[in-house]
Amino acid sequence: MRNLFIFIIRNSHWLLAALLVAVSFYLVFTHNSYQRSVYLTSANQVTGWFYSLSGDVTSFFHLKKNNQLLLERSAELEKQILALKDRIALLAAADSAEVNAFVSDSVPMPQFGYIPAEVVNLSFSGVNNFITISKGSRHGIKPDMGVISTGGVVGVVSVVSPNFSVVIPVINPKFRLSARLKNSENYGSVFWDGTSIGEAQLQELPKHEDFHKGDTVMTSFSRIFPRNTVIGFVSSQGESKDDNFNTFNIQLATNFYTLQDVLVIDDTYYEEQKQLEETLQE
């Protein structure tokens, strides 16, 4: 018995190590089962503060380029407004009373609101990529909201703290999104295979779907993103795991390396739709 105690005492550092490793693995596995813990992620106050500090510094280096992008974007929107105005004017010339009624009727409360946020941290090393943004529950952000940039889809909000949120981007193996090609009604799902940060895969397309380089890939039925949000562009034929389906490689529309500003999508009908669909499942 005494020898046993001596043995245990002499080797207790191994026990300590085993205990700590066990704790670590517990964390690994609970995290993988998608537990939304705020304290052990970069959405907590302390790490968020560090990241926003370093984000402030690095964002200076991108100001010029971002300004350029914003100008391009606003020019494009300006153009659309003009086109729409022209159209309304044209219609109004035909019958003003009817058109005015039509215009005010068909612009109800918008389904989607947008919350602008700043990227405070990007982590793109290896497998567990994520993005931390500078807005949280205090600004109305909730888990499962979609996030887009001026280019296209960025990801989905996963964890939210009062001032920060963590976004699971397209380039994370946990991310899946229903998508379709612009000129086709067939849909597949977007998935990231971990090889390149600029590229994801569009899987589970029907076999007869033809490959056209440069085709636009957009969201289809999704609770999270508005229909027809751009995801990327078809770049090459991918390898399919299954003979019954086609896989295309797609060039992502969002440049994750230079991502600075994002918009979080607030879908006013999200809760309603979710509740309705869940009543069916019960």
Add this chain to the structure above:
Amino acid sequence: MKLSYIYELVLFVALILLQTLLLNRISLFGIATPVLYIYFLLKLPVGRNRYYVITSAFLMGLIIDIFLNTPGMNAAAITMVAALRKNVLGLFFEREGYDDFVPGIHTAAAPFARFTIFMVLLHLTLLFFIESFTLFNLKNTLLRIATSSAVTIPLIIALDSLMFRRKPGEQ
């Protein structure tokens, strides 16, 4: 001795910040990431208490995990490395009578280099296998271990030869 603990604390904090704010954003060719924080374990005095080594390594891994949103992964890998540190030291350095000896490129170049290579390979092998448990193929994981080690090891040796150039009184 007191000074040594303060110095270690500074190194601890500095390496965490360096790893999370700078190095983890580097991804050479999309696969190689320098993982420098193990340097803390290399620079602890040879005779340092094992509980201290294991606990501080675990804390360091956990803090890095919290920053990187990978709860447990870095902590598990670095804790295992810390537990084995004493045994690995025995492979490369003489054991007797040098409890305050801090391994370094200026005090014992060749053993320190071998020690570094062994520890980094061990750490990255554990880390990347834990990270890619189920998701990714073996080839990709091995490639990441090899390339990341190839980036990390020269970085550690360079850092050590720069930082401890005029450190007197060791050996």
